[in-house]
Amino acid sequence: MKLSLIHICCILLTGIVLLTGCAVAEEITITDITGTEVQIPADASRVVTVDPFSSQFIYVIGADDRLVATCIGPANRELVNKTQKRLGSLPSAGCKTNVNLEELMKLEPEVVISSVDYTKINDDIERVGIPIVKIDLEQADNLAKSYDIIGKVFGKEEEAQEFIDYYNQKMKSIQETGDSITDADKKTIYFGQRSPLQTLGDNYYEAEIARIIGSANAAQGLSGGDNTVSIDQVYNWDPSVVILLPYNSATVEDILADPAWESLPAVQEKQVYQMPKYLMSWELPVPESILGTMWLQSMVYPDAVTFDLTQEIQEFYKKFYRIELSDEDVKTLLQDKSKVVLNKPSSS
The missing domain is CATH 3.40.50.1980 (Nitrogenase molybdenum iron protein domain)
Structure with a gap:
């Protein structure tokens, strides 16, 4: 069967459109604790935390396999290594305000989770173009809200809500x-x-x-x-x-x-x-x-x-x-x- 030049062009054009559509990663909008809207990949798999308290909740909702680096914070490292082996094996780009920006960039994170209090390092992370989602775990009124935000980052809304309901009750x-x-x-x-x-x-x-x-x-x-x-x-x-x-x-x-x-x-x-x-x-x-x-x-x-x-x-x-x-x-x-x-x- 012979195809006309028009038909061939249409087929090629359709292929290009399909390929282009596949190349564009789907994004979602996360509203962080400050009310800032942050665009991140819908299935982010390269997440870094610099907040010392969020990694435990990330483990609770079963999303620690999406972390490429984390701040464990003042945890019992021996127990973490025994019961949370992947979490314990992850590298760190630093904690709180003591973050090594160069090391962070080498990790090629798709999103960083940080505390709203870390003003300077948050500004530095934003300056180099890395999406940053801010949370606030130190204020009791914002703890459950921050857990909800973390759940949305990982697409683990149901798991996050299960803990939030337990916590609130x-x-x-x-x-x-x-x-x-x-x-x-x-x-x-x-x-x-x-x-x-x-x-x-x-x-x-x-x-x-x-x-x-x-x-x-x-x-x-x-x-x-x-x-x-x-x-x-x-x-x-x-x-x-x-x-x-x-x-x-x-x-x-x-x-x-x-x-x-x-x-x-x-x-x-x-x-x-x-x-x-x-x-x-x-x-x-x-x-x-x-x-x-x-x-x-x-x-x-x-x-x-x-x-x-x-x-x-x-x-x-x-x-x-x-x-x-x-x-x-x-x-x-x-x-x-x-x-x-x-x-x-x-x-x-």
């Missing part, structure tokens, strides 16, 4: 218990950060979970995460409970035996505890923070809680991390007083 129940605490019974919490006399302000996630459980951050009027205070100031605040975070240089025993602290009522009543940790410290803005919130309420208001903490811990890790913990495992976890090592704080 647990937080609602905890807050209802907290709201039932009378003003006369409300307690205040002093959080010991990197050292006993370093504490965090009211704009930090830990202060928000204190409010949710029906308590309050003792360090009223402060902001930021590394405020150095005097022992006299701690006495003036007179906290009902002292919580040492797992990266604090002191132990519970150190505080109880320290003459400088011995007259504080919370110390005299032995209301001094260390926040638990597993993959990461439970008060950090990571999925495990829901366990830290439950634990904190159970320590501050033991007679008010109705949940079984051991059961909650077991169900959480099985459901979201595919980790089976026995009662003895949970007991060991809660008694673990080893320290978490943090990098020195840096400005954005």
